[in-house]
Amino acid sequence: MQLWLIPTFPLAGFLINGIFGRRFSKSLVNTVAIGSVLLSFLWVLKTVLALGDLNTAHLEHYFTWIQSGVPGGNHYINIGCDFAIDRLTVVMLFVVTGIGSLIHIYSIGYMAHEHGPNFGGYYRFFAYLNLFMFFMLVLVLGASYLLLFVGWEGVGLCSYLLIGFYFDKKFATTAGNKAFIVNRIGDFGFSLAMFYIFINFGSLDFDKVFHQAASAPEWVLTTIGLLLMVGACGKSAQIPLYIWLPDAMAGPTPVSALIHAATMVTAGVYMTARSWVIYTHAPGAMDVIAIVGIATAFMAATIGLAQTDIKKVFAYSTVSQLGYMFVGVGSGAFSAGVYHLMTHAFFKALLFLGAGSVIHALSGEQDMRNMGGLRKKIPITFWTMCCAWVAISGIPPFSGFFSKDAILLAAYQHSPAIYWIGVLTAGLTAFYVSRAMFMTFFGAYRGKAHPHESPAVMWVPLAILAALSLFGGMLFKIPEFLKASFPAEAEVENPMLMYISVAAGLSGIAIAYIMYLAKTGMADSLARTFSAPYRLIYNKYFVDEIYDATVVNPILGGSRIVLWKGIDSGVIDGLANGIASRCRDVGGILRLLQSGSIRSYASWILFGGVVLIVAMGLFGGLPR
Numbered sequence: 001m002q003l004w005l006i007p008t009f010p011l012a013g014f015l016i017n018g019i020f021g022r023r024f025s026k027s028l029v030n031t032v033a034i035g036s037v038l039l040s041f042l043w044v045l046k047t048v049l050a051l052g053d054l055n056t057a058h059l060e061h062y063f064t065w066i067q068s069g070v071p072g073g074n075h076y077i078n079i080g081c082d083f084a085i086d087r088l089t090v091v092m093l094f095v096v097t098g099i100g101s102l103i104h105i106y107s108i109g110y111m112a113h114e115h116g117p118n119f120g121g122y123y124r125f126f127a128y129l130n131l132f133m134f135f136m137l138v139l140v141l142g143a144s145y146l147l148l149f150v151g152w153e154g155v156g157l158c159s160y161l162l163i164g165f166y167f168d169k170k171f172a173t174t175a176g177n178k179a180f181i182v183n184r185i186g187d188f189g190f191s192l193a194m195f196y197i198f199i200n201f202g203s204l205d206f207d208k209v210f211h212q213a214a215s216a217p218e219w220v221l222t223t224i225g226l227l228l229m230v231g232a233c234g235k236s237a238q239i240p241l242y243i244w245l246p247d248a249m250a251g252p253t254p255v256s257a258l259i260h261a262a263t264m265v266t267a268g269v270y271m272t273a274r275s276w277v278i279y280t281h282a283p284g285a286m287d288v289i290a291i292v293g294i295a296t297a298f299m300a301a302t303i304g305l306a307q308t309d310i311k312k313v314f315a316y317s318t319v320s321q322l323g324y325m326f327v328g329v330g331s332g333a334f335s336a337g338v339y340h341l342m343t344h345a346f347f348k349a350l351l352f353l354g355a356g357s358v359i360h361a362l363s364g365e366q367d368m369r370n371m372g373g374l375r376k377k378i379p380i381t382f383w384t385m386c387c388a389w390v391a392i393s394g395i396p397p398f399s400g401f402f403s404k405d406a407i408l409l410a411a412y413q414h415s416p417a418i419y420w421i422g423v424l425t426a427g428l429t430a431f432y433v434s435r436a437m438f439m440t441f442f443g444a445y446r447g448k449a450h451p452h453e454s455p456a457v458m459w460v461p462l463a464i465l466a467a468l469s470l471f472g473g474m475l476f477k478i479p480e481f482l483k484a485s486f487p488a489e490a491e492v493e494n495p496m497l498m499y500i501s502v503a504a505g506l507s508g509i510a511i512a513y514i515m516y517l518a519k520t521g522m523a524d525s526l527a528r529t530f531s532a533p534y535r536l537i538y539n540k541y542f543v544d545e546i547y548d549a550t551v552v553n554p555i556l557g558g559s560r561i562v563l564w565k566g567i568d569s570g571v572i573d574g575l576a577n578g579i580a581s582r583c584r585d586v587g588g589i590l591r592l593l594q595s596g597s598i599r600s601y602a603s604w605i606l607f608g609g610v611v612l613i614v615a616m617g618l619f620g621g622l623p624r
Contacts, residue, residue, distance in 0.1 A: 021123025186234015290330025
């Protein structure tokens with residue numbers, strides 16, 4: 001079915017715009033960038049229709065990538081460049097290409113005033129977006145851990161390029177470096193997992209590894225599962241490696257939507273779901289995933305309560321919602337985790353693109369304290385964001401309700417404690433999103449800019465995402481679709497648990513309404529009354545400061561003292577400068593002999609001749 005064409009279209013868009021984009025008009029850059037992604041989406045659709053039910057994976061082998069050793073030997077390596085597609089891949093392909101296409105279209109309006117030096121900013125932006133899509137599609141289609149890792153590293157590179165897109169601004173380059181460095185920590189864990197997989201199973205191909213995994217010792221699978229989770233914590237921003245994702249807001253808003261909804265952060269969830277055979281035979285690793293997921297979900301939700309930057313609120317919301325997905329995977333409900341991945345892509349892309357529309361309307365303003373009353377000034381943006389609001393709050397029958405409820409039901413079967421923390425987190429989620437909506441769109445306008453509605457090229461993608469946020473959960477029954485991909489999951493029906501989670505969401509909305517609309521001074525009063533906990537969550541638990549004090553500053557300080565002053569200046573420069581100084585001293589003495597006087601030179605020649613004659617007489621006489 002020529003699966004290779006799916007990632008090749010965006011790659012071609014990257015190459016064309018990257019090489020020739022400087023000479024193109026904006027319209028031609030748009031045509032190349034958006035056309036390539038739409039072609040990829042259409043080819044996915046064609047492939048799925050042609051392959052039918054996909055109860056078994058369809059694999060395509062293109063060439064042998066790495067081969068070493070003797071066939072049949074203990075150290076034989078044979079890794080091919082293979083793409084495969086099954087039902088899990090189909091879900092990811094539609095999320096990546098579908099949501100990615102809408103973000104590309106939206107970017108035309110958002111980046112319309114972007115020029116950069118010599119027009120470089122505009123075509124470079126779209127070239128990077130296409131490259132991001134290429135690597136994410138390679139990650140999803142790869143039939144082995146190694147090929148998945150190629151896409152994994154590629155999206156890390158693209159995140160660095162796009163987060164630091166405004167490279168002339170210090171905060172942007174710092175955020176890009178932070179994302180790149182933190183992800184290297186997670187990727188190191190993933191690399192160790194791949195080495196250990198190969199040592200134990202002699203292959204990195206999914207089908208070969210999973211075929212042997214069922215009979216492998218539990219401790220081996222637990223070790224592999226935990227190392228894979230380290231990688232997932234980096235890419236999908238889980239404790240303790242979540243710190244890069246909120247700072248990713250330094251890039252243009254479409255980048256935030258692409259990273260948070262359709263590409264990079266979903267990679268860790270996809271990888272753990274893809275490795276379900278390993279995890280189902282390593283219950284200890286699954287427990288760790290569930291605990292890390294619920295801790296991340298709760299912690300990030302509390303941080304989101306006090307943020308004033310609209311993009312930061314939604315950034316911590318992403319961290320929290322990713323925690324929900326890992327709760328699903330860790331509870332054994334792999335399809336529920338992927339279900340939430342899809343619905344989250346709908347409403348989180350809408351929230352970020354809606355925030356971008358607000359920022360565009362206010363000429364770059366991101367502080368919600370300088371907003372208010374915008375529902376009448378930018379009504380399309382307001383009503384579309386309302387759809388994401390009710391979806392993420394878990395209000396039935398909208399998309400977030402179905403996936404969140406599936407995760408919480410599975411969590412209750414796995415651990416009632418995780419369920420109750422998840423319910424509390426659901427209430428916090430509804431509260432901070434409602435707070436953002438009330439501060440942005442209700443009350444009196446507090447800003448100085450003159451708000452204006454975004455152009456159609458921006459609000460049409462918002463409208464499509466709004467429809468998906470409302471009805472996507474009902475239209476796309478992912479758990480039923482993925483039954484052939486995952487082991488049979490217990491179908492739990494407990495209306496009371498559902499009512500409790502819905503009540504938590506409604507309570508969060510009601511409390512936010514009271515605090516930010518009905519009694520507008522109540523929020524500030526509570527912040528003063530509980531000043532210590534408020535400062536704690538406002539400053540994000542001082543996690544960045546703790547990392548700086550315990551990791552960053554000691555490394556920088558040690559490198560300055562040991563590497564710079566000790567080795568570089570003391571040893572290398574000292575050796576080089578010492579030799580140069582001695583040569584200079586000797587040269588200074590010899591320089592005295594170069595007086596420029598002929599009589600002086602004659603005197604020195606005569607003196608030297610006398611010395612030579614005397615020496616020869618003392619040590620053996622003149623030669624015959």
